[in-house]
Amino acid sequence: MNLQDCIEYCLTKTGSVHDYQPLWDADRVKVGGKIFAIVGDLNGRSSITLKCPPALAERLRDEHQNIIPGYHMNKALWNTLFLNGKLEDALIRNMIDISYQEVRALLPAYVKKALAAGESLEAIK
Structure with missing residues (x-):
């Protein structure tokens, strides 16, 4: 997947919005x-942070060289995945x-x- 593919897939999720x-x-x-x-890019490498x-975050980092702790995010809860073609699209x-x-689970009722x-x-913001 490339950057645009990732954004497009994210936007298939109910209520998702994109900005820059x-x-x-x-x-x-x-x-x-x-x-x-x-x-975006991390040191010239296309990436997505999720x-x-x-426990899953740590396991994925151990299993995949192209998954690292979330850049500028809580390292326990976020991973950065490099979009260099070495991770399966299905995994991404x-x-x-x-x-x-x-x-979504943490949003107000x-x-x-x-x-x-x-x-x-938009009506409830």
């Missing part, structure tokens, strides 16, 4: 106003799914209810 943070020189994808994916349960999509669910009902989150 010039200070970070990175694209962000959020749900309910909370980031679940940061897409939230993950701590699965990690995006997990990140989205991890972030009224936001979760709006997402479940398919309501626009």
Whole structure:
């Protein structure tokens, strides 16, 4: 997957919105106003940073050379995946799914209810 593929897949998630943070020189994808994916370059390498349960985050780092602790994020909860073609697309999509669910689970009940009902989150901001 490349950067654009990652953003496009993230945007298939209910209630997801995309923006660009010039200070970070990175694209962000959020749900309910909370980031679940940061897409950009890290030292010239395309990457995506995603939230993950701590035990899984550590296991993935041990198993894959192209997954490191989340850059500028809580190292226990976030991983950065390098998009250099060495990680399977299915793994990247699965990690995006997990990140989205991890972030969505922590949203306030009224936001979760709006997402479940398919309501626009713009109205509740």
